[in-house]
Amino acid sequence: MTLSLAPDSRLRRALGSEHLAGWAFALPAVALIVIFGIVPIVWSAVMSFQANDLVSAPHWVGVANYRALLHDPAFAASVRHTLLYTVIFVPLSVAGAMLVAWALNRKLHGVRFYRLAVFVPVVTSTVATGIIFLWLLDPVFGLVNFFLSKLGIPAQGFLSNPNQALYCIVAMTIWGWLGFDVIIYLAALQGVPHELIEAAEIDGAGKWSSFRSVVLPFLRPATLFLVVWSTISALQLFDEIYVTTRGGPLGSTTVVVFYLYQQAFQFFNGGYAAAIAYVLFLAILVITIIQLKVGGRRIYSNT
Amino acid sequence: MATPTLIGADRPLDFEALPDKRPRHWPFSPWHLFLIPLSAAMLLPLVWSVITSLETSADAQRFPPVLLPSSLHFENYVHAWNSLPFGHFFLNSFLYAAATVAGNLLFCSLAAYAFARLRFFGSNLVFVLLLVTLMVPFQVVIIPTFLIVRKLGLIDSVGGLIVPNLCGVFGIFLLRQFFLSLPVQLEEAARIDGASRLAILFKIVLPLSAPVLATLAIIQFMWSWNDFLWPLIIITTPQHAPLQLGLSMFQGSHVTQWNLLMAGTVMSQIPMLAVFLFAQRWFIQSIAYTGIKQ
Numbered sequence: 001m002t003l004s005l006a007p008d009s010r011l012r013r014a015l016g017s018e019h020l021a022g023w024a025f026a027l028p029a030v031a032l033i034v035i036f037g038i039v040p041i042v043w044s045a046v047m048s049f050q051a052n053d054l055v056s057a058p059h060w061v062g063v064a065n066y067r068a069l070l071h072d073p074a075f076a077a078s079v080r081h082t083l084l085y086t087v088i089f090v091p092l093s094v095a096g097a098m099l100v101a102w103a104l105n106r107k108l109h110g111v112r113f114y115r116l117a118v119f120v121p122v123v124t125s126t127v128a129t130g131i132i133f134l135w136l137l138d139p140v141f142g143l144v145n146f147f148l149s150k151l152g153i154p155a156q157g158f159l160s161n162p163n164q165a166l167y168c169i170v171a172m173t174i175w176g177w178l179g180f181d182v183i184i185y186l187a188a189l190q191g192v193p194h195e196l197i198e199a200a201e202i203d204g205a206g207k208w209s210s211f212r213s214v215v216l217p218f219l220r221p222a223t224l225f226l227v228v229w230s231t232i233s234a235l236q237l238f239d240e241i242y243v244t245t246r247g248g249p250l251g252s253t254t255v256v257v258f259y260l261y262q263q264a265f266q267f268f269n270g271g272y273a274a275a276i277a278y279v280l281f282l283a284i285l286v287i288t289i290i291q292l293k294v295g296g297r298r299i300y301s302n303t
Numbered sequence: 304m305a306t307p308t309l310i311g312a313d314r315p316l317d318f319e320a321l322p323d324k325r326p327r328h329w330p331f332s333p334w335h336l337f338l339i340p341l342s343a344a345m346l347l348p349l350v351w352s353v354i355t356s357l358e359t360s361a362d363a364q365r366f367p368p369v370l371l372p373s374s375l376h377f378e379n380y381v382h383a384w385n386s387l388p389f390g391h392f393f394l395n396s397f398l399y400a401a402a403t404v405a406g407n408l409l410f411c412s413l414a415a416y417a418f419a420r421l422r423f424f425g426s427n428l429v430f431v432l433l434l435v436t437l438m439v440p441f442q443v444v445i446i447p448t449f450l451i452v453r454k455l456g457l458i459d460s461v462g463g464l465i466v467p468n469l470c471g472v473f474g475i476f477l478l479r480q481f482f483l484s485l486p487v488q489l490e491e492a493a494r495i496d497g498a499s500r501l502a503i504l505f506k507i508v509l510p511l512s513a514p515v516l517a518t519l520a521i522i523q524f525m526w527s528w529n530d531f532l533w534p535l536i537i538i539t540t541p542q543h544a545p546l547q548l549g550l551s552m553f554q555g556s557h558v559t560q561w562n563l564l565m566a567g568t569v570m571s572q573i574p575m576l577a578v579f580l581f582a583q584r585w586f587i588q589s590i591a592y593t594g595i596k597q
Binding site for chain 1: 331332334335337338341342343344345346347348349351352355363364365366367368410411413414416417418421422423424426429432433436438439440441442443444445446447448449450451466467468469470472475500504525528529531532535536546547548550551554561564565568571572575576578579583586587590591
């Protein structure tokens with residue numbers, strides 16, 4: 001601000017200027033993020049080229065961890081389970097949420113109650129969700145088997161049946177996630193002009209096609225966001241698996257992050273676990289970029 | 304079109320775009336036929352866990368299940384509370400959540416203000432670097448973070464939960480976007496009057512940012528309160544466990560006592576549920592605004 005040309009003006013300008021203030025303000029945050037974010041990201045990359053038991057001194061093994069991953073049938077199985085889970089969970093939860101949000105976006109008797117019922121699982125913790133569903137789906141005493149028996153269907157193993165466990169996890173996580181997706185869609189529906197929504201509600205033939213051509217384009221950004229976000233979360237599934245099946249029965253629900261957890265903190269193969277983490281990171285990155293490219297093109301070509 | 308989730312934090316969500324239109328000759332809207340079973344399915348798990356939590360263990364282990372217990376056994380909650388240090392669990396979770404909320408509000412505000420308003424050496428580069436870390440999943444950093452926290456002597460302590468989570472990039476980004484939307488004239492006027500940067504941030508900018516600060520606080524509180532993986536990795540002693548890990552420990556020690564297990568589970572969810580029912584609007588607005596769950 002001053003126009004002084006004293007010999008020390010450069011220094012004074014530097015000290016009094018925004019450089020010093022900017023760094024003083026940003027430093028605590030930047031230091032924390034460097035220590036607990038950036039250093040671990042780099043360290044983890046280095047570790048993935050090491051044999052590291054988290055206790056003794058690590059040593060360099062080159063790409064051995066990555067090569068071992070290629071030939072590890074347990075890792076391949078965990079990738080298959082994760083992809084199967086993701087491919088079922090993402091479309092079901094996003095499409096289901098769109099339908100529910102459309103139903104809830106109107107003046108109805110009791111609509112506040114309906115919304116509450118859909119939103120409450122959002123604040124229920126993943127651990128509690130896991131324990132509650134373990135009980136609901138108990139093969140011997142479970143309430144769901146009781147309902148099935150009323151319909152004349154024999155008792156199912158559910159989470160203890162290797163052929164059903166992963167689908168039970170899908171159902172459980174949809175229950176936990178639906179409210180979140182619905183909130184996002186309800187918010188997106190606020191941006192659609194009322195006349196257009198009402199046009200899509202007019203009775204008669206072509207209701208679906210008018211919804212698709214009139215309302216859906218407005219929901220594309222929200223849909224893209226939810227597909228990307230749910231995919232990222234699905235690929236990182238862990239809590240619900242740990243609480244309910246611990247990867248069983250017969251390894252049928254061992255997903256990638258659960259396998260990573262076992263390798264790192266049960267078998268102490270730190271380097272191997274770091275390699276898994278980086279493969280997961282790369283997979284998430286590639287899948288996200290593809291989704292954004294495909295989805296983004298459709299958004300811009302349609303609106 | 305902007306990101307779908309950045310609806311204005313100041314705009315109330317009413318979610319009532321459509322009037323209740325029904326076909327002629329219908330006594331009620333056909334949407335009820337969809338919404339009633341849906342609500343039942345969504346509430347059933349919670350209702351059933353509350354019912355089981357009030358049954359005797361003999362009634363809980365019966366098939367067909369006892370749908371309506373003849374007497375209510377609230378003592379299950381006392382047994383659950385006494386069998387593991389639930390008091391510690393709640394306290395640890397509260398400390399974890401409160402400290403990370405306070406840390407994020409303070410450190411993110413300071414940094415966000417710097418990135419929004421001050422041109423300082425390297426600011427663009429540092430900001431981009433921070434954004435890059437936002438894309439990296441937690442699993443990538445978990446092992447080195449564990450080693451760093453162990454080096455700091457914070458393993459198996461609440462401090463070890465708090466310190467790595469004191470400041471998140473997400474909060475910096477959220478607040479920076481909001482600060483950029485504020486008119487700069489007020490700050491310039493205060494600057495001419497000789498106010499320091501710190502005074503401007505705390506006396507002018509932050510009071511105008513109450514909605515977004517509340518959003519960050521709610522999201523961070525929910526995230527810390529429900530966090531499971533990080534506590535699972537660093538905490539081994541029950542006295543130091545936060546609630547979700549404690550609940551999982553409780554599950555491990557009461558595998559077949561479903562009535563007690565449900566009492567512990569219900570108990571553990573009550574505070575968050577109560578806060579949600581009390582401040583539902585704020586929760587929903589925060590989630591819609593940021594698009595983040597846990």
